[in-house]
Amino acid sequence: xxxxxxxxxxxxxxxxxxxxxxxxxxxxxxxxxxxxxxxxxxxxxxxxxxxxxxxxxxxxxxxxxxxxxxxxxxxxxxxxxxxxxxxxxxxxxxxxxxxxxxxxxxxxxxxxxxxxxxxxxxxxxxxxxxxxxxxxxxxxxxxxxxxxxxxxxxxxxxxxxxxxxxxxxxxxxxxxxxxxxxxxxxxxxxxxxxxxxxxxx
Numbered sequence: 437x438x439x440x441x442x443x444x445x446x447x448x449x450x451x452x453x454x455x456x457x458x459x460x461x462x463x464x465x466x467x468x469x470x471x472x473x474x475x476x477x478x479x480x481x482x483x484x485x486x487x488x489x490x491x492x493x494x495x496x497x498x499x500x501x502x503x504x505x506x507x508x509x510x511x512x513x514x515x516x517x518x519x520x521x522x523x524x525x526x527x528x529x530x531x532x533x534x535x536x537x538x539x540x541x542x543x544x545x546x547x548x549x550x551x552x553x554x555x556x557x558x559x560x561x562x563x564x565x566x567x568x569x570x571x572x573x574x575x576x577x578x579x580x581x582x583x584x585x586x587x588x589x590x591x592x593x594x595x596x597x598x599x600x601x602x603x604x605x606x607x608x609x610x611x612x613x614x615x616x617x618x619x620x621x622x623x624x625x626x627x628x629x630x631x632x633x634x635x636x637x
Contacts (some may be wrong), residue, residue, distance in 0.1 A: 442527040442538045449533065456530040456609035460580075461561060461601040463523035465516045469560070469573040474516060481509035522581055528597045530609045535565055535595050537580060545583045547592040553614050561603045563610075567594030 444454055466474050488505045525540030536546040547566055556564040562576050567585045576596050579585060585594030600606050 442529075444527075444529050444536070444538075446542075447529070447536060447538065447544050448531065452534075453532040454529060455532060455612060456528075456602075456606050458528045458597070458600045458602050458606060460523050460526055460528075460597075460599045462599040463520055463526075465520045467574070467577045469576065473574070477512050477516075481512040484509040484512075519577065519581055523577070523598070526580065526598075528600060528606070530606060532613060535597070535610075537584070537595060537597070539581070545592055545595075547584060547595040549610075549614060551614055555607070555610055555614055557603060557607050561599040561601075563597040563600060563603060563606055565595045565597070565610075566592075568596045569594070571596070 442457075444457060448454060462468075485506065488509075522539055527538045529536040529538070534546045534548040536544055538544045549565065553566055554569040556569040558564065558573070560573070562573075564571060564576075568579055571579060571585075571594070576598050579594070579596040580598040584592040584596070587593055597606060
């Protein structure tokens with residue numbers, strides 16, 4: 437198993453078997469798939485701060501106005517830093533029943549799967565499972581950090597293992613439980629395009 441940031445013993449159900457553990461290998465502030473929106477957001481924040489200092493603050497120099505006006509650009513600036521810090525604490529686990537993501541401490545969320553659950557291995561090391569299959573690359577990081585793709589009643593329907601440090605072993609672990617149908621209905625291979633396993637037709 438790959439190196440992990442968490443001891444998974446307390447997270448497992450009774451008789452649940454741990455098959456694989458790992459973590460993201462890319463936890464930088466800038467997501468390569470989303471770098472242009474990152475630069476645009478920071479440019480907007482910089483313009484906002486300068487404009488407010490030149491126009492709004494001189495007209496309303498009280499502390500409350502300053503805090504309210506500068507809150508949005510500060511949030512824009514801090515969000516990528518907070519996301520990167522969360523990714524550094526993130527760990528993944530695959531069991532014989534489900535996929536689990538831990539965002540640090542006791543903050544786990546998971547998705548159960550069966551042999552019809554779709555799985556997609558991407559060239560950047562990311563693995564998409566369930567309704568996360570086919571998601572846009574720029575959405576991968578946010579799906580991890582915001583607790584997967586959820587139904588209205590908060591059931592996790594799709595999960596992303598963002599840029600996992602050992603994609604091959606993770607896919608092998610998933611293949612033990614997913615994609616057990618006849619070969620005609622099932623693709624479990626790394627193609628140039630994103631491969632998908634166990635898709636229900």
